[in-house]
Amino acid sequence: xxxxxxxLKQKFDALQLQPKEFxxxxxxxxxxxxFMIKPIGFDPSKKYPLLFYVYGEPAGSxxxxxxxxxxxxxxxxxxQGYIVMSVDNRGTKTPRGKKWRNAIYGQIGILASEDxxxxxxxxxxxxxxxxxxxxxxxxxxxxxxxxxxxxxxYPETYKSGLAVSFVSDQRLYDATYQERYxxxxxxxxxxxxxxxPINFAQNLEGNLMVIHGTADDNxxxxxxxxxxxxxxxxxxxxxxxxxxxxxxxxxxxxNTSYHLRETMEKYWKENLPAGGK
Numbered sequence: 001x002x003x004x005x006x007x008l009k010q011k012f013d014a015l016q017l018q019p020k021e022f023x024x025x026x027x028x029x030x031x032x033x034x035f036m037i038k039p040i041g042f043d044p045s046k047k048y049p050l051l052f053y054v055y056g057e058p059a060g061s062x063x064x065x066x067x068x069x070x071x072x073x074x075x076x077x078x079x080q081g082y083i084v085m086s087v088d089n090r091g092t093k094t095p096r097g098k099k100w101r102n103a104i105y106g107q108i109g110i111l112a113s114e115d116x117x118x119x120x121x122x123x124x125x126x127x128x129x130x131x132x133x134x135x136x137x138x139x140x141x142x143x144x145x146x147x148x149x150x151x152x153x154y155p156e157t158y159k160s161g162l163a164v165s166f167v168s169d170q171r172l173y174d175a176t177y178q179e180r181y182x183x184x185x186x187x188x189x190x191x192x193x194x195x196x197p198i199n200f201a202q203n204l205e206g207n208l209m210v211i212h213g214t215a216d217d218n219x220x221x222x223x224x225x226x227x228x229x230x231x232x233x234x235x236x237x238x239x240x241x242x243x244x245x246x247x248x249x250x251x252x253x254x255n256t257s258y259h260l261r262e263t264m265e266k267y268w269k270e271n272l273p274a275g276g277k
Contacts, residue, residue, distance in 0.1 A: 016040055018037050018039070018075060022063070022065070023036055025087060030090055030100075032088060032119050033094070034086060039079060039275075039276070044129050047130070048083045048277075049081070049131055049135070049136065049272050049273065050120075050123070051077055051268070052087070052135070052136065053074060053139065053143070054086065054116060054137055054138070054139040054146045055092070055140075055141075055142055055143040056088075056089050056092065057142035058104050058105075059093060059142065059177070061088050061092045061094045063094075080274045081275035082272075083129070085123065087119045090111060106191045107182075107191050107195060108181055109196065109197065113149040113154070114153075117153070117154040120135060120154075120158070135157060135159055136161065137150050137151065138164070139164070140166075141165050141219060144165055144210075147162065147163040148201075149197045151208060152197050152200035152204055153200055155203055155205035156205075160206055160207040160208070160267075160268070160272045161209075162210075162268070163208070164210075165219050165249075166219065166224070167196075167223055168230075169196045169199075169227075170192045172222060172226075198227050201231050207272075208238040208239070210228070211241045211264075212224035212242055212250075213246030214243065216246075216248045218247070224242075228240060
């Protein structure tokens with residue numbers, strides 16, 4: 001025996017990681033893939049809050065059988081008493097064929113948020129242990145944009161949302177990405193408008209927190225401030241956090257990542273009470 005990894009196994013076991021369960025969600029128009037992580041000591045006779053992690057953009061997929069960058073955070077939130085789920089809507093980067101991939105073209109944020117909402121409602125109908133009065137959604141970058149679209153378009157479904165480093169107006173994002181999936185603004189002005197959450201901010205009803213780095217050179221801080229102005233204009237109460245001179249990943253300078261996660265956890269525990277009831 002050269003190495004038994006005993007010490008590493010003890011550290012791994014101490015994390016009490018829960019299995020990522022993969023499920024199908026039939027929304028009528030399509031059957032979507034999703035994953036679910038249940039809390040430690042899960043009791044199916046109780047009702048748990050449902051926390052969605054979303055991306056939903058054509059550049060990537062969240063429902064994967066791998067250990068991604070956010071997997072430890074998903075596990076941590078499940079340990080706090082949340083059912084953590086993620087759904088891949090139509091158009092996401094999965095091997096589901098040309099029709100699947102093309103479905104989102106010209107309507108980023110429109111079809112995707114509709115799919116996400118239908119999936120959320122189907123999940124609530126399917127699982128008795130889901131508390132429909134405690135449903136939250138969060139995402140980063142394109143997932144932040146998707147969070148805002150879901151919150152603003154379907155306020156009856158999502159009670160709390162947290163959007164990080166998001167695009168509020170698709171006209172502000174780089175042409176390389178937007179024109180690839182949306183076409184030219186001159187040819188698809190309605191799509192750009194209808195897919196931008198800033199144009200539906202007046203519909204906010206639930207709890208919302210927005211977070212951004214002021215030195216974000218990917219999704220510029222202008223996008224953040226424009227949404228804030230729109231929320232203020234419509235007298236919508238919300239929480240916000242700016243991280244000075246942090247980029248799109250909000251991880252520069254001492255203690256930033258830890259502070260960000262502490263802020264996120266505090267928001268969820270105050271606005272989406274955890275645990276089975």
